[in-house]
Each structure stands twice: as structure tokens, then as C-alpha cells.
Amino acid sequence: MASNIEKCLGEIGITLPRPGSPAGNYVPFVIVHDLVFMAGQVAREAGKMKYTGKVGREISIEDAQAAARLCALNLLAQLKVACGGDLDRVDRCVRLGGFVNSPPDFFDHPKVINGASDLMVQVLGERGQHARTAVGVAALPLDSAVEVEAIFQLKP
């Protein structure tokens, strides 16, 4: 029996990616009580970088939003593992941290990270509403256009 959130994903045409391997000596998430601390996810699809470069210069805002959305999908894929396969166990998206691969004169980070935030709200509804920090960083692993980390809360 598919979970409600899986059904919702199906209805909006989303197939979660296969969870990828960490890029270093760390794990994709650690569960502490009912909180899931999730490692930063980059704009990687099927093991290959999909969106790279400085936003507003080497990659458009629209593509960077798609990059942020992809990071969020990668987070959800790992979150499903953290939930033992059942995303309905997710109680809340608590916080997103969004890092934009940013030239010094780019100032539209909130618009870019909305690509991740919109997906959380689309998939989780009210439970997808989260606190957020968005900043522009000098560079990101593998030249990813965006990196997003997260904290989720599970149901009791």
C-alpha cells in the first residue's frame, strides 16, 4: 500500500531518485530521537552532476531553481530511507539550509532556494513549511550550482 505522500508524489509526476552515495567519509543522515539531521545534497542525478556553475553567470536562475529542486528530491530520497521506506512517518520539514554557488554580485539567493522550498510544500503541504537560511558561497563540491541541507522531524 503506497503511502499518502508517495501517492501525492505520483500525482504531481515525481519519481524519487535512487539515494546516492555520500561524497566523503560521512553518512546521508543521523537520527536523534525524532529529528533527522540530513547531510547536504548537491544537484546530482543518477551519480552525475546535472547543474553546475556560478548562478547568474554560467547557469540561469531558472536552471538554478531546478538544481535546488533536484537537491530537495535527493533529500527526500534519503529521508525515505531514514523513515524505513514510509514517508508518511515525516511530521515536519523543520529547516533547510541553502547554499548557492554565487558570484560576488548575485543577490537572488531566495528565489533560487525556493526551488527546494516549493517542492517541500508541494509534497508535504503545511508540514513542508520550514525555517530557512539562504546564502551565496564562493564554490560548491563538484561545482554544483546549489547545495541544500535539512532537518526533519518524524512522527512519534
Add this chain to the structure above:
Amino acid sequence: MASNIEKCLGEIGITLPRPGSPAGNYVPFVIVHDLVFMAGQVAREAGKMKYTGKVGREISIEDAQAAARLCALNLLAQLKVACGGDLDRVDRCVRLGGFVNSPPDFFDHPKVINGASDLMVQVLGERGQHARTAVGVAALPLDSAVEVEAIFQLKP
């Protein structure tokens, strides 16, 4: 009856700003048990950016400290909402994350973020003492000179 912390704010001549609206699809805070995860606040006053630019180049350290203080005031304004209007419910400032809009050759980030840290200690006393990370980022939303995020703990 004004709370003790409100009285303290009055005595040091501080009026909390009106809490602003988020710059994207997120909420200003999420409460998990007794922890308040707060979204990053920029140096905005009454809906308009007040301190912008690269610190040490386009804006002085002193103004950047004022920017950090303004971010902290914006955090406190949102925290008051999280507390249902009563800041005396705050038990502790747990952590500040400080992001400085930084040229590659600026190294005085701790001095800048002290503008936020000093305010927390001034307003909350011992309960204002927090863990902190200060870094220099390539760019910030709306060219803000500083962005500060926070975690607070509420009383049981």
C-alpha cells in the same frame, strides 16, 4: 504587565522592530519541542535593506557590526512571536550562525558578528551566551552586509 526582558529592552533604549515577511517560500521559525529553529535574518529595517555591500570594502566594520545587531533585533522580533508575545519564555540562546558578505581578503568576521552576539548577551544576560559559527560568504540575499540565523531554547 511587561516581561522582564521587555523592561530590559526598554532600559537600554531598544524597541523591537515589527517582524518582517520571509523573502521566500518559508516561515520565520519552526518550534520543535522546546527548540526554536529560526530562519536567517538580513539587515532589513521596516521592509527596506539598511546595510548592504562587501564588508571592509563597500561598508565599514562598524556599520557591519550595526548590521549584525539589526539582524539580531529581527531575530528577537520573530522570537517574540514564537513565544506568543512573552520573551520571558526564552530559556537560552543556543546557537548563532553568522554570515558576513565578505571580500576574499577580509578576515575580521568574529568582530562583525559580535554585533549580534553582544546584543543577545545584553538582552538575555547569561542566557544569551551561545555557541557560534562566523564565516565570510561570497554574497548575501539583497546584498545584505550580514545574515544571522539562530536556535533558541524555550522554558519548559
Add this chain to the structure above:
Amino acid sequence: MASNIEKCLGEIGITLPRPGSPAGNYVPFVIVHDLVFMAGQVAREAGKMKYTGKVGREISIEDAQAAARLCALNLLAQLKVACGGDLDRVDRCVRLGGFVNSPPDFFDHPKVINGASDLMVQVLGERGQHARTAVGVAALPLDSAVEVEAIFQLKP
């Protein structure tokens, strides 16, 4: 009686540094229930910066990895204080946040931050496996090559 973790440190030839003083108006850690939120640590040894500069340009990847390891040692030194001197009270390294002093064209942040992650796993074993975010920032306090922050969980 030395703790198991202290013995392990001895066996791999590690002496924890003396915990340093914060660079601003903050404290090295705040304990909330069983979580320890730790302030960012830079590549400082005995009160002096040891590894500085932009990674891949002014400092090699190998030296930057040593810088990340030094940040991790500084975290463990503070964590020991948080544990009242007994590191065996540590249940888990929950999360590391790694900031690399990065030129815009450097993309090997995961490799650099592994210098911190490897140490955690070396010292804490399975309990050292953590979630992680690694990004490249424009500049760091005192021109440190790396800064690492952490969240640990203590045993009940």
C-alpha cells in the same frame, strides 16, 4: 582511570590540544538536553593560526586536510570539557559543518573536510559516523584554511 576514547587517542598518537578561547562574545558549546551544539573551530594551535589561505592556491589540499583534522581536534578538546572530562560520555557525532576557504574555482571540498570526518571515525568508531555539509566560502576568520562546527549527542 583513562577513558576508552582517551586510550584510543593515545594508541593513535593523538594528544588533545588545550581548549582555546573563543574569538568573540560566544561560548565554545551549549548543551541542550543530550545534544552539544559546538561553536566553529578554526585551524589554530596553541593560540596561533597554523593553516591559512585559499585552498588549492595558497595552501595545498593535503595541508588543508591537516587543517580540517586540527579543527576536529579542537572540537574534541572542547567536547571533553562539555563531557566533564570524560569523552566516553559521547554517544554520537551527529553532524559536522565544514567551511573551506575557497577560491571560486576550487571544487574538492569533500576531500578537504574528510580530514575532520576521518578523525571522528578514527576516534569514535561507528559512533563517529555523522551527517555533513561541506561548502566553499569566500573567507574565514583569521584567514583560516578551514572551519568546522559540530553537533554531538551524549549518552543518557
